[in-house]
Amino acid sequence: MIDLTLLADGGLGWLDASGPDSHLVLSTRIRLARNLAGRVFVSRSSESEREAVVRDVQAAAGDTVLLRQAARFRLDRLEPLERHLLHERHLVSRDLAGLGAEGRTRSGAALLMQDRVGVMLNEEDHLRLQALASGFALEAAYASLDRVDTELGQRLAFAFHPEFGYLTSCPTNVGTGLRASVLIHLPGLVLTKEISKVLQGLSQVGLTFRGLYGEGSEVVGNFFQLSNQTTLGQTEAELLDHLGKVVRQVMDYEEQARQVLLRNAPAIIEDKVWRAYGLLRYARAVSFDEAMNLLSGVRLGVGVGLIPGVSIYTLNKLLIHAQPAHLAAAEGLALDDSDLPIHRAHLVRRVLEDDTGRSR
Amino acid sequence: MQCEQCHEREAVVHLTQIVDEQVTTVHLCERCAAEKGVEGAGPPAKTPLGDFLAAIGKGQLGVPVGTVELMRCTTCGASLQDFRETGRLGCADCYRTFELQMRDLLRRVHGSTHHVGERYVRRGSAPVTAERAQDDLREQLRLAVETENFELAAEIRDRLRVVE
Ligand SMILES: [Zn+2]
Ligand SMILES: [Zn+2]
Numbered sequence: 001m002i003d004l005t006l007l008a009d010g011g012l013g014w015l016d017a018s019g020p021d022s023h024l025v026l027s028t029r030i031r032l033a034r035n036l037a038g039r040v041f042v043s044r045s046s047e048s049e050r051e052a053v054v055r056d057v058q059a060a061a062g063d064t065v066l067l068r069q070a071a072r073f074r075l076d077r078l079e080p081l082e083r084h085l086l087h088e089r090h091l092v093s094r095d096l097a098g099l100g101a102e103g104r105t106r107s108g109a110a111l112l113m114q115d116r117v118g119v120m121l122n123e124e125d126h127l128r129l130q131a132l133a134s135g136f137a138l139e140a141a142y143a144s145l146d147r148v149d150t151e152l153g154q155r156l157a158f159a160f161h162p163e164f165g166y167l168t169s170c171p172t173n174v175g176t177g178l179r180a181s182v183l184i185h186l187p188g189l190v191l192t193k194e195i196s197k198v199l200q201g202l203s204q205v206g207l208t209f210r211g212l213y214g215e216g217s218e219v220v221g222n223f224f225q226l227s228n229q230t231t232l233g234q235t236e237a238e239l240l241d242h243l244g245k246v247v248r249q250v251m252d253y254e255e256q257a258r259q260v261l262l263r264n265a266p267a268i269i270e271d272k273v274w275r276a277y278g279l280l281r282y283a284r285a286v287s288f289d290e291a292m293n294l295l296s297g298v299r300l301g302v303g304v305g306l307i308p309g310v311s312i313y314t315l316n317k318l319l320i321h322a323q324p325a326h327l328a329a330a331e332g333l334a335l336d337d338s339d340l341p342i343h344r345a346h347l348v349r350r351v352l353e354d355d356t357g358r359s360r
Numbered sequence: 361m362q363c364e365q366c367h368e369r370e371a372v373v374h375l376t377q378i379v380d381e382q383v384t385t386v387h388l389c390e391r392c393a394a395e396k397g398v399e400g401a402g403p404p405a406k407t408p409l410g411d412f413l414a415a416i417g418k419g420q421l422g423v424p425v426g427t428v429e430l431m432r433c434t435t436c437g438a439s440l441q442d443f444r445e446t447g448r449l450g451c452a453d454c455y456r457t458f459e460l461q462m463r464d465l466l467r468r469v470h471g472s473t474h475h476v477g478e479r480y481v482r483r484g485s486a487p488v489t490a491e492r493a494q495d496d497l498r499e500q501l502r503l504a505v506e507t508e509n510f511e512l513a514a515e516i517r518d519r520l521r522v523v524e
Contacts, residue, residue, distance in 0.1 A: 165475025
């Protein structure tokens with residue numbers, strides 16, 4: 001089994017709920033797409049060319065301050081369960097983890113990670129630099145990413161066009177190569193049925209949304225990843241500023257929706273969040289989707305002050321450890337073991353019991 | 361991703377709906393989506409280029425069809441047909457080979473063709489001067505201190521002392 005203790009906080013520092021607005025925003029992530037000049041893009045590259053990318057970037061990283069002690073993971077040499085684990089921690093994309101239909105990783109698929117900054121190698125682009133931050137923290141995440149980008153850019157030759165900017169395999173990423181996403185919990189807007197309007201509004205202001213696991217993933221547990229749609233024609237600061245303003249507004253809408261619910265239907269909301277809590281405290285088998293939806297209810301209850309004694313950090317931890325690969329790894333089971341829902345229910349019961357035990 | 365309706369074709373439409381107070385995303389192929397009366401709702405699919413790709417190299421972008429189809433990037437061998445199928449370019453030089461089409465595409469996708477963000481200045485191949493080596497070390501020292509990597513900072517300070 002891979003050693004995730006090689007990573008600071010097991011690579012989970014981003015969910016410690018220490019960042020700004022953690023009751024609504026789980027995490028902020030920013031990535032920069034970069035390619036090496038003079039090398040064909042990953043989609044047309046050979047095995048040896050991808051190895052050369054790994055070699056070049058590792059050598060460059062070893063010479064930097066910010067990545068010199070980076071933990072290295074060769075995704076192409078890991079077992080499926082291990083790759084699932086990294087993906088469930090949001091450290092690698094679905095594509096890099098080889099969790100698509102063919103279930104195989106590309107040779108040369110690798111991850112370098114130090115503190116909360118990492119580089120995915122041989123993803124769609126040669127390099128996908130990424131920074132993770134707890135809560136709503138666009139500036140902080142970008143600041144750390146920008147420094148790594150500068151350090152690597154001085155030691156490598158990135159493909160850059162005087163007019164188009166950073167060149168990427170897919171033209172939708174060209175220019176800054178920057179995609180910033182804010183993972184936000186919006187149960188109030190879902191319950192008041194305002195969410196469709198908000199999501200439709202996003203596309204009108206150049207933003208888009210995805211589910212919990214990024215590109216192409218489903219929305220579970222009322223978590224939405226809001227991110228910029230375009231990458232060209234605006235500066236990095238403008239892109240981040242715009243996204244930040246819209247997220248701020250969505251947060252306001254969410255708070256308003258919660259107030260409306262509490263004012264107009266206090267008994268219903270109270271019943272709903274306690275019911276979710278009760279199920280999690282006493283159920284004996286819970287599927288992942290059900291767990292996510294119930295945890296969403298409890299998170300709402302904690303957010304509006306109805307459920308005391310449960311911390312957001314505890315809920316964040318459950319979000320990670322109740323996932324299939326995490327459960328399977330912890331229990332020594334296979335990913336498709338039919339007893340996972342039973343183990344999940346046990347884990348959730350135990351963790352929630354601990355939390356309430358401490359507070360009383 | 362497979363269509364959730366027929367389980368046969370690739371899902372291209374990702375529709376977000378609210379059922380039972382929960383938001384779910386339904387993944388459908390083009391045909392099943394059409395049957396449900398859905399048109400490309402929800403978040404963009406893996407390649408949010410759909411319509412743009414269809415238009416490329418089909419004579420709609422000001423270049424006669426024949427010539428464009430024959431064009432191949434001399435560096436990586438990719439053709440516009442390849443791009444249309446995958447939504448991915450083969451190498452950085454593809455942007456020069458298919459500049460006309462890319463310019464048009466970028467304008468449609470991003471509303472602009474001009475990068476105005478950070479400009480990448482590649483460190484020249486000029487010989488390393490003593491002055492630049494010192495500047496580099498000072499920059500590394502600053503980063504090391506900033507990230508509280510004091511052991512490394514001490515090491516860099518020693519190296520600076522030698523060269524200064
Ligand atoms: Zn279908
Ligand atoms: Zn090419």
